[in-house]
Amino acid sequence: MNHPRIAFIGAGNMATSLIGGLIARGVPADRLTASEPQAEQRQRIAREHGIAVLEDNAIAVAGAEIVVLAVKPQVMKEVCLALAPALPAGVLIVSIAAGIPCASLERWLGEQAIVRCMPNTPALLHEGASGLYANARTSTAQREQAEALLDAVGLVLWLEEEQLIDAVTAVSGSGPAYFFLLMEAMTAAGERLGLPAETASLLARQTAFGAARMALVSDFDPAELRRRVTSPNGTTEAAIKAFQAGGFEALVDQALQAAAHRSAEMAEQLGQ
Numbered sequence: 001m002n003h004p005r006i007a008f009i010g011a012g013n014m015a016t017s018l019i020g021g022l023i024a025r026g027v028p029a030d031r032l033t034a035s036e037p038q039a040e041q042r043q044r045i046a047r048e049h050g051i052a053v054l055e056d057n058a059i060a061v062a063g064a065e066i067v068v069l070a071v072k073p074q075v076m077k078e079v080c081l082a083l084a085p086a087l088p089a090g091v092l093i094v095s096i097a098a099g100i101p102c103a104s105l106e107r108w109l110g111e112q113a114i115v116r117c118m119p120n121t122p123a124l125l126h127e128g129a130s131g132l133y134a135n136a137r138t139s140t141a142q143r144e145q146a147e148a149l150l151d152a153v154g155l156v157l158w159l160e161e162e163q164l165i166d167a168v169t170a171v172s173g174s175g176p177a178y179f180f181l182l183m184e185a186m187t188a189a190g191e192r193l194g195l196p197a198e199t200a201s202l203l204a205r206q207t208a209f210g211a212a213r214m215a216l217v218s219d220f221d222p223a224e225l226r227r228r229v230t231s232p233n234g235t236t237e238a239a240i241k242a243f244q245a246g247g248f249e250a251l252v253d254q255a256l257q258a259a260a261h262r263s264a265e266m267a268e269q270l271g272q
Ligand SMILES: NC(=O)C1=CN([C@@H]2O[C@H](COP(=O)(O)OP(=O)(O)OC[C@H]3O[C@@H](n4cnc5c(N)ncnc54)[C@H](O)[C@@H]3O)[C@@H](O)[C@H]2O)C=CC1
Pocket: 009, 010, 011, 012, 013, 014, 015, 035, 036, 037, 038, 041, 057, 070, 071, 072, 073, 075, 079, 096, 097, 098, 118, 119, 120, 121, 173
């Protein structure tokens, strides 16, 4: 199989999970390079994945067909402006940064094929979920290349409108944190009910895992699965009534609105 040469700019958590996913899929290590300012991180990735990790972004992208921008949004402009003159002709840019629009990347990098992605941290375990949007310069073959890249770490869904990236960020980009918050709260409540801390934590985490697996593999939707746990006048009904009396659905709606709003706001602030 003909694997494209991929360069990762910034080799932190998300880039490392993508590199691990590609190697697990059989992409040869010599097709991948990365650049990273932190020496310790460079050595760790080179040791764990056997790929070349450089200090200089411009050297890392030499000969690359795909350049993955995986630095924090706050440094993206500076990184792109410095990288622009070194980009190979016809390269595909894949950006995983939150809140950086294609138009900003085009302004900083020149007219390039760009796929903007919003992955999430379960990508570390190859259980991620990513929303992808391609600009008009991206060819069908490049869309397929971007899809193969993100597909190595989980589910990939394409978006027809770039604006929907804000919604994907609110649902799945930030989403793992919401479930962790629920696990923390359930663990604390379990402790208050008398369980040892470790027991409460394990029960909360395994229950989240079991419920997520059921929701994914079952023929029934989450609402029906919930009904099946909820015996009339039983314990679950008592808990669900307490959640609803506290405005649970409205609160989730507010939380996701806040995340989507912040994503759009970051685009305003960081995309200039
Ligand atoms: N953590 C998350 O849940 C998600 C993060 N993202 C996006 O992924 C991107 C990366 O996030 P993480 O991997 O979590 O961050 P991270 O901090 O682990 O990785 C960023 C890496 O970039 C390196 N870096 C800093 N300046 C650089 C430069 N000038 N040139 C090259 N590399 C440089 C840093 O040393 C660091 O290793 C961000 O833009 C974030 O918005 C997207 C979805 C989810």
